[in-house]
Amino acid sequence: MTRRWEALRAQKQEATLLSTPFDLLAEAHGLHRLARATDVIGPYQGNVAATKCSWAAAHADEVIGFIRAYAAAIEWLYDPSNRDEALGIPSENLPHMTTELAQRSYEQLLDPARGFFRQAKIDASGLKTVLELRSRYGEPTRLLAEPAKYYDPAYYEGALGK
Numbered sequence: 362m363t364r365r366w367e368a369l370r371a372q373k374q375e376a377t378l379l380s381t382p383f384d385l386l387a388e389a390h391g392l393h394r395l396a397r398a399t400d401v402i403g404p405y406q407g408n409v410a411a412t413k414c415s416w417a418a419a420h421a422d423e424v425i426g427f428i429r430a431y432a433a434a435i436e437w438l439y440d441p442s443n444r445d446e447a448l449g450i451p452s453e454n455l456p457h458m459t460t461e462l463a464q465r466s467y468e469q470l471l472d473p474a475r476g477f478f479r480q481a482k483i484d485a486s487g488l489k490t491v492l493e494l495r496s497r498y499g500e501p502t503r504l505l506a507e508p509a510k511y512y513d514p515a516y517y518e519g520a521l522g523k
Contacts, residue, residue: 380407382466386457399475402494406487408477417516428520432481439471439479480521483512 366383368374370390378398379387388394399405410427417424438447448463458466470476478484485508492505505511 381469382451382455382458382462385462385465385469386455389457389459389462397475403490404484404487405490406484409483414513417513421516421519424516425519428481428517432521435477435479435481438467438477481517483514483517488512 362380362383365374365377366379366386369377369379369387369392376395384394410431412424437443444467448460448467451458451463451466452460488508488511492508492511496503496505499505
């Protein structure tokens with residue numbers, strides 16, 4: 362995402378897909394939003410961590426621990442008592458991030474309809490959209506049709522007892 366934003370900012374490309382906070386940075390630099398991707402393509406599973414099935418099977422405890430920690434981090438963000446600390450993170454780590462942009466990013470990332478999925482849940486329809494797009498535009502071309510081939514809920518269930 363950083364590379365796409367930097368290329369757009371340097372006028373090396375005319376348009377790109379950006380997610381928060383980079384979309385807000387672009388707007389702050391006078392660029393215009395053409396559309397929200399999810400308004401055009403529907404639900405989309407954006408944030409994921411991935412590994413090979415063989416590695417996950419050999420490191421199940423680490424995978425479960427990672428999912429548990431990621432879910433806890435998302436819940437930490439949603440806790441209002443952590444707001445001030447959370448707002449400081451992008452300001453410390455992203456060039457050009459102002460306090461106002463950090464606040465807007467925080468609001469967007471925690472938006473109930475468009476923000477982070479609570480408890481690190483996977484959106485099955487969003488995963489299906491990802492696979493359809495990768496099948497259509499990915500190189501090399503190949504059909505990625507069945508979400509169950511790419512997502513094993515056993516690790517999530519092990520992490521969160523669901």
